[in-house]
Amino acid sequence: MNTLTILGRTLLLAAALFVGAGLSGNVRTAEAGFDTCRGDPVVTLSDGTVMDVSVDVGTAASNVRYVLYRIHTPKGVALTSVTYTPLLDFQGKEYLVQVQDMRPGIYGTDATVWTTTKGVSVAQTTTGLVRYDTISGYSGDILRVRWSQGSGIVDALDGFAY
Numbered sequence: 827m828n829t830l831t832i833l834g835r836t837l838l839l840a841a842a843l844f845v846g847a848g849l850s851g852n853v854r855t856a857e858a859g860f861d862t863c864r865g866d867p868v869v870t871l872s873d874g875t876v877m878d879v880s881v882d883v884g885t886a887a888s889n890v891r892y893v894l895y896r897i898h899t900p901k902g903v904a905l906t907s908v909t910y911t912p913l914l915d916f917q918g919k920e921y922l923v924q925v926q927d928m929r930p931g932i933y934g935t936d937a938t939v940w941t942t943t944k945g946v947s948v949a950q951t952t953t954g955l956v957r958y959d960t961i962s963g964y965s966g967d968i969l970r971v972r973w974s975q976g977s978g979i980v981d982a983l984d985g986f987a988y
């Protein structure tokens with residue numbers, strides 16, 4: 827074979843792989859532009875714990891379908907109040923549920939953001955118990971933070987063994 831034929835076949839294979847990856851939907855893309863938005867509910871618990879759970883989304887609020895926050899608390903600790911940021915484009919898109927599934931002294935938050943386009947960057951920051959932690963991902967990912975009153979972060983990514 828001559829060099830031109832080998833080069834042509836290599837380019838054809840590379841193009842086929844690139845198109846195949848794009849059609850499979852597994853390629854994450856970033857949205858261009860400067861639009862960002864933020865949801866920021868503040869949660870108060872019956873044991874006096876106050877958590878500020880924020881999500882920074884790499885697109886305009888009009889492109890956010892909905893945001894689901896899960897507040898994980900020890901058994902017997904109730905959610906007493908939730909205050910949402912008064913952002914017009916976020917109204918009716920934020921949902922918060924409490925799950926009493928943690929050991930005493932362990933708390934956690936999960937945030938999942940669904941947007942109109944795939945691959946939008948999302949970061950979740952939880953501030954509580956005099957510390958904060960940020961987890962980053964993409965729309966549709968569950969962004970999970972766990973911490974203990976005594977020792978700080980338990981494990982920011984693993985949702986088990988608490």
